Amino acid sequence: MLAAFSDRNPWHVCFAVGLCWGRLAKFEPEFVGAAINLLENWNAADLKFARTFHYERGPEPIEQSLAGGNKMFDSVVLPEQLPDDLEKYRRVQERWLGRILGKDRPKYIGSWNATAMFMVALFSNKVLADKLVTPIVMLPPGGPIYNGLSILHQTHVLSTKPAGSELDDQAFEPGAIYENNALFVEILRGKSDWNLLDVHSGLYMLGTRLAESDGWF
Known part of the structure; x- marks a missing residue:
């Protein structure tokens, strides 16, 4: 675009x-x-x-x-x-x-x-x-990303549940941006060929509610 x-x-x-x-x-x-x-x-x-x-x-x-x-x-x-x-x-x-x-x-x-x-x-x-392997630039933590982080917490992959909420029309918690980006880093740890956008994309796929996502691969 x-x-x-x-x-x-x-x-x-x-x-x-x-x-x-x-x-x-x-x-x-x-x-x-x-x-x-x-x-x-x-x-x-x-x-x-x-x-x-x-x-x-x-x-x-x-x-x-x-x-x-x-x-x-x-x-x-x-x-x-x-x-x-x-x-x-x-x-x-x-x-x-x-x-x-x-x-x-x-x-x-x-x-x-x-x-x-x-x-x-x-x-x-x-x-x-x-080069984005530390949260020097914050990525979106809501929507399907929030859902993906929640799933990883529920399955004990992450020790901390995500902060904030799923939708932008709900109460805004600025700290949630930083807290959830820190969770991206936790997922990235030990994966030398990944970056935080890779993590973000994976969380989007995990957390999306769209039925058509079954055909995205």
Whole structure:
């Protein structure tokens, strides 16, 4: 998608794709285009169109997530291009997360929507992704990831149960992002050819509730 929308703000592209990854919207270029427009300039026409790409939770999470994202991008200045090393990503994410710690956190900008665009950005750069073996950049801990961690705790693979909640529209616990990313590191331990995105992908597969996931392999 970054290549398809190379003339647009790459952070907006990654945020929009992150919504699709979280199953808030269907992963279609038309949705991503409308979402990017809304993150840049809120308008009724693109909103009406973007809302049509909803799944079983309906269009409201799409609207609320994009409205929250629009407010976030208005108040947080990010570099024009995606960073070229993990330390720069860490600093950018620290600035971004600092905005959601206040009492005026936009609705639906919870643990998933606050971090998913960084995950998408790292997936676009394999060299950096392979270097992500410590939680220098936080990955989304909610949704199927939360479920996957819960399964590993219930089966005594992990000694600590995941923090927080599954959905971004529930109460936000900032500490859950850091606590659950620490659990990713626990899973990674001893696996020299893995990185944290590999762990994250495995947890997504383990924790998803989608029936069609049976045919993903």
